[in-house]
Amino acid sequence: MAACADARLRCGTSARQKGPIVALSGQGRHALRRPPRWHWLLLLLILPIVAASLLFEGWTTHEVDGARHRRACTSPIPRSADNGDPVLRVTGKGAETAQMPFRTAALTFDGGPDPVWTPRLLDLLRARHARATFFLYGNQAARHPELVRRIRDEGHEIGSYTYTGGDLGSASHLRSHWELALTQTALAGAADVNTRLLRLPHTTTADTLCGAEWPAARRATDQGYVVVAATARSRKPPLGVVRQYSHTALGYQEAKQLLADPNVGQFTTVTGGLGRPSLTSTASLAERAQGEALMWTQSVGHTFARSMTWALGIAGGLGMLRLVLLALLARVHVRRRRRHRSGAPGLREVNDPVTVLVPAFNEEAGIEATVRSLLASTHRDLQIIVIDDGSTDRTVEIARGITDPRVTVVQQPNSGKPGALSTGLSYARCEIIVMIDADTVFEPEALHRLIQPLADPTIGAVSGNTKVGNRRRLLGRWQHLEYVLGFNLDRRMFEVLECMPTVPGAIGAFRRDALLAIGGISDDTLAEDTDLTMALWRMGRRVVYEESAIAWTEVPSSLRQLWRQRYRWCYGTLQSMWKHRHAVVEVGPAGRFGRRGLAYLALFQIVLPLFAPVVDVFALYGLCFGDTAQAVGVWLGFLVIQLITAAYALRLDHERLRSLWALPLQLFFYRQLLYLVVIQSVVTALLGTRLKWHRMQRAGTANQHLLKEPDPQPSGLSSK
Incomplete structure (x- = not known):
C-alpha cells in the first residue's frame, strides 16, 4: 500500500506546506445582523385569530356549545x-x-x-x-x-x-x-x-x-x-x-x-x-358597520375553515405519500446495492490514498477521539489535515499531541468552516478528499467503504451514514429517530431518484478534480455542504449514499443548541436552493436534481412546515370540537404508518426498535420546534439578514466507546 507522500505524482504536492503547524490569515465573510423578532409577535397574533375564527365557525355549526337537538318536553305551555x-x-x-x-x-x-x-x-x-x-x-x-x-x-x-x-x-x-x-x-x-x-x-x-x-x-x-x-x-x-x-x-x-x-x-x-x-x-349607522364587520368575519372564518379542511387533507395525503415512497424507494435502493455487491462489471476496489480534512474551532472535547478514530481506520493510506480555525481552547495542543506522521495541523485566524475547508483543500495531496466534522467518530471500516462508490467515474461525491452517539436522553433519542427516518431514509430515496441535495459535513467523500472544477468550497451560504452538493449536480456529477460507511456524531443536547444548529442548517439550505434555482430548467443530471430534489425540499421542508402551526391548530380544533373519534382515528392511522416506516428504517440501519417509543412524543413536541425553525429561517432569508455561524458546544460524547488505539504507522507515510 503506497502512501500519499510516496505517490506525489498521483496525489500532487503543495509547495506552501512547511510542516505540521502552519499559520494563515483570513477573515470570516458572514457578518452578523440581529435576526428579526417581530414575526414571532405576528405568529402569536395570527394563531389566536385562527383559533377564534375556527371557534366561531364551530359555533355556527353547533360544534362548540352545541344546541343542535331539542330537549324532550317535560311540561306544557301555560x-x-x-x-x-x-x-x-x-x-x-x-x-x-x-x-x-x-x-x-x-x-x-x-x-x-x-x-x-x-x-x-x-x-x-x-x-x-x-x-x-x-x-x-x-x-x-x-x-x-x-x-x-x-x-x-x-x-x-x-x-x-x-x-x-x-x-x-x-x-x-x-x-x-x-x-x-x-x-x-x-x-x-x-x-x-x-x-x-x-x-x-x-x-x-x-x-x-x-x-x-x-x-x-x-x-x-x-x-x-x-x-x-x-x-x-x-x-x-x-x-x-x-x-x-x-x-x-x-x-x-x-x-x-x-x-x-x-x-x-x-x-x-x-x-x-x-x-x-x-x-x-x-x-343605525353603527349597527350597519357592526353588521358589515360580522359578514366579513364570517366570510373569512368560513373560507378559512374550508381551506384548512382541504389543506389538512392535502398535507396528510402528502405526508402519507412521502412515507410510502420512502419505504418503497428504500427497498429499491437495497435491491440495487445487493446486485452491486454481488459483482458490478468494470468496477474495481478503491484503495487510493485519501486526504481527510478536519476543520476545528474550539473542539478540545472531541478532536482527539475524531483523529484517533481515523488513524484506527482499515484504510491506512491517509493524509489527515486538522485545520484549526482560530480556536481559543486546547484544540491545537491536543491535535499536536497526536504524534503520527499522517496528521498535519494547520492554524489560521477564524474565518468559518468553508474557509477552513478551503485552506485544508489547498494542502491536500490526494485525489480523494474526505471532509468530516471535528466531533465525528469513524468506525474502522467506514473510510474504506465510503470511497468505494468512487470507482464509478461518473460519481463526484459520496454521503456516508451519520449516526447519533449521544442518544440516551429524550432529545438525543428524538434526533436519533430523525437521523434514521428523516435523513438516512431520505438519502436512499434521493439516490434512487438521482437528486441527493446534501452530502453531510460529518462524513462525505469527494473527487478533488470535481471540487476544483466548481471552484472549491464556497462561503456563499451557511450550508457549505448543501451548496457544494448542489454545485456538483449542476456540473453533471452524480452523488450517492453509502449506508455501510458509518460515523458517529454528537448532536445538540439542549433545545437552545438544537435551535441554533437547525436554524443555520435551514437558513443555509434556503440560501443554497436560491443560489442553484436555475437547475430546475437545466437538462441532464442538473435538471433531474432541480426538478426532483429542489421541488422536494421546497414542498416538504419549507412550504408544509410553514403552514404546520396553523394546520395543527385546525387539527386540535377538530379533535376537541369536531368528530373526535374520527380525528383520533386518522391520527392513530398516521402514527401507525409512521411507526411501520420508522421500524423499517431502523431495521435497514441495523438499529434496535426500542427507540420507537419516543416517536409519538416526537410528533407532539420535537417537530413543532422544527416548524418554528423553518418560519424563523424563511423570515430571515426574505429580509436579507446575514446570519453568523452558530457553533454547538461539544461535550465529546460521540460514541467514544468505539475508539481504540491505532495500529503502528506503516512505513513511508509522512506529514510533510
Missing part, C-alpha cells in the same frame, strides 16, 4: 297561551296571543335565504302579488346579503330565525343571547334592518313551545320580541291562518297550493294581518 293562536307576547301577567283575521293567510318561510329556492319563492309571491314574512338565519343572511335586500325591497317582512338555527331551549343562556344578537347584527349589515319578530327553531304551533322552549320564549319576549308560531294544520281557510314553510322544493309547492286557494282573500305579512305597525325598523 294555559293562557294554549288557545291555538300563533302569535304571542309573554308579559308578567301571562301570555298575550293573537290570530289572523277571517280569510287572511300569513305566509311565513323559515330558514334561508337559500340561493336556489329563495329567489323562486320571491318570484312566486311577486307573480301572485302576495306579501310574506321571512324568518331568516343570521349566518345565511350574512352569507347572502343580496337576497335579504331583495326580500326587503319587494315589500316582504323579515324576522329572526336565530343565527344558526340552534335550539334556544337546550342552548346555554350565553348562546341564546348571541343567537339573537348576532342575527340582528347580520340583518343590519345585510339589508340595513332590525326586527322584533322571532320564530324559535324546532317549533311549529304554539303548544310546541313546551318544556325548555317556554323559558327561552319568555326571555326573548323580555327583550322585546314577538314570538310567531304557526296555526294548526286542522285550521284551514277561510279561517285566518299563519302557515309555516321552508326554503325547499316542498315549501315551494305547499306555498303555491295555498296561493291558489280561493278561500283566502288576502295574503299578507304577520304584522300586516294583525293590523299592527311593522316590527321591522331601519338599523
Whole structure:
C-alpha cells in the first residue's frame, strides 16, 4: 500500500506546506445582523385569530356549545297561551296571543335565504302579488346579503330565525343571547334592518313551545320580541291562518297550493294581518358597520375553515405519500446495492490514498477521539489535515499531541468552516478528499467503504451514514429517530431518484478534480455542504449514499443548541436552493436534481412546515370540537404508518426498535420546534439578514466507546 507522500505524482504536492503547524490569515465573510423578532409577535397574533375564527365557525355549526337537538318536553305551555293562536307576547301577567283575521293567510318561510329556492319563492309571491314574512338565519343572511335586500325591497317582512338555527331551549343562556344578537347584527349589515319578530327553531304551533322552549320564549319576549308560531294544520281557510314553510322544493309547492286557494282573500305579512305597525325598523349607522364587520368575519372564518379542511387533507395525503415512497424507494435502493455487491462489471476496489480534512474551532472535547478514530481506520493510506480555525481552547495542543506522521495541523485566524475547508483543500495531496466534522467518530471500516462508490467515474461525491452517539436522553433519542427516518431514509430515496441535495459535513467523500472544477468550497451560504452538493449536480456529477460507511456524531443536547444548529442548517439550505434555482430548467443530471430534489425540499421542508402551526391548530380544533373519534382515528392511522416506516428504517440501519417509543412524543413536541425553525429561517432569508455561524458546544460524547488505539504507522507515510 503506497502512501500519499510516496505517490506525489498521483496525489500532487503543495509547495506552501512547511510542516505540521502552519499559520494563515483570513477573515470570516458572514457578518452578523440581529435576526428579526417581530414575526414571532405576528405568529402569536395570527394563531389566536385562527383559533377564534375556527371557534366561531364551530359555533355556527353547533360544534362548540352545541344546541343542535331539542330537549324532550317535560311540561306544557301555560294555559293562557294554549288557545291555538300563533302569535304571542309573554308579559308578567301571562301570555298575550293573537290570530289572523277571517280569510287572511300569513305566509311565513323559515330558514334561508337559500340561493336556489329563495329567489323562486320571491318570484312566486311577486307573480301572485302576495306579501310574506321571512324568518331568516343570521349566518345565511350574512352569507347572502343580496337576497335579504331583495326580500326587503319587494315589500316582504323579515324576522329572526336565530343565527344558526340552534335550539334556544337546550342552548346555554350565553348562546341564546348571541343567537339573537348576532342575527340582528347580520340583518343590519345585510339589508340595513332590525326586527322584533322571532320564530324559535324546532317549533311549529304554539303548544310546541313546551318544556325548555317556554323559558327561552319568555326571555326573548323580555327583550322585546314577538314570538310567531304557526296555526294548526286542522285550521284551514277561510279561517285566518299563519302557515309555516321552508326554503325547499316542498315549501315551494305547499306555498303555491295555498296561493291558489280561493278561500283566502288576502295574503299578507304577520304584522300586516294583525293590523299592527311593522316590527321591522331601519338599523343605525353603527349597527350597519357592526353588521358589515360580522359578514366579513364570517366570510373569512368560513373560507378559512374550508381551506384548512382541504389543506389538512392535502398535507396528510402528502405526508402519507412521502412515507410510502420512502419505504418503497428504500427497498429499491437495497435491491440495487445487493446486485452491486454481488459483482458490478468494470468496477474495481478503491484503495487510493485519501486526504481527510478536519476543520476545528474550539473542539478540545472531541478532536482527539475524531483523529484517533481515523488513524484506527482499515484504510491506512491517509493524509489527515486538522485545520484549526482560530480556536481559543486546547484544540491545537491536543491535535499536536497526536504524534503520527499522517496528521498535519494547520492554524489560521477564524474565518468559518468553508474557509477552513478551503485552506485544508489547498494542502491536500490526494485525489480523494474526505471532509468530516471535528466531533465525528469513524468506525474502522467506514473510510474504506465510503470511497468505494468512487470507482464509478461518473460519481463526484459520496454521503456516508451519520449516526447519533449521544442518544440516551429524550432529545438525543428524538434526533436519533430523525437521523434514521428523516435523513438516512431520505438519502436512499434521493439516490434512487438521482437528486441527493446534501452530502453531510460529518462524513462525505469527494473527487478533488470535481471540487476544483466548481471552484472549491464556497462561503456563499451557511450550508457549505448543501451548496457544494448542489454545485456538483449542476456540473453533471452524480452523488450517492453509502449506508455501510458509518460515523458517529454528537448532536445538540439542549433545545437552545438544537435551535441554533437547525436554524443555520435551514437558513443555509434556503440560501443554497436560491443560489442553484436555475437547475430546475437545466437538462441532464442538473435538471433531474432541480426538478426532483429542489421541488422536494421546497414542498416538504419549507412550504408544509410553514403552514404546520396553523394546520395543527385546525387539527386540535377538530379533535376537541369536531368528530373526535374520527380525528383520533386518522391520527392513530398516521402514527401507525409512521411507526411501520420508522421500524423499517431502523431495521435497514441495523438499529434496535426500542427507540420507537419516543416517536409519538416526537410528533407532539420535537417537530413543532422544527416548524418554528423553518418560519424563523424563511423570515430571515426574505429580509436579507446575514446570519453568523452558530457553533454547538461539544461535550465529546460521540460514541467514544468505539475508539481504540491505532495500529503502528506503516512505513513511508509522512506529514510533510
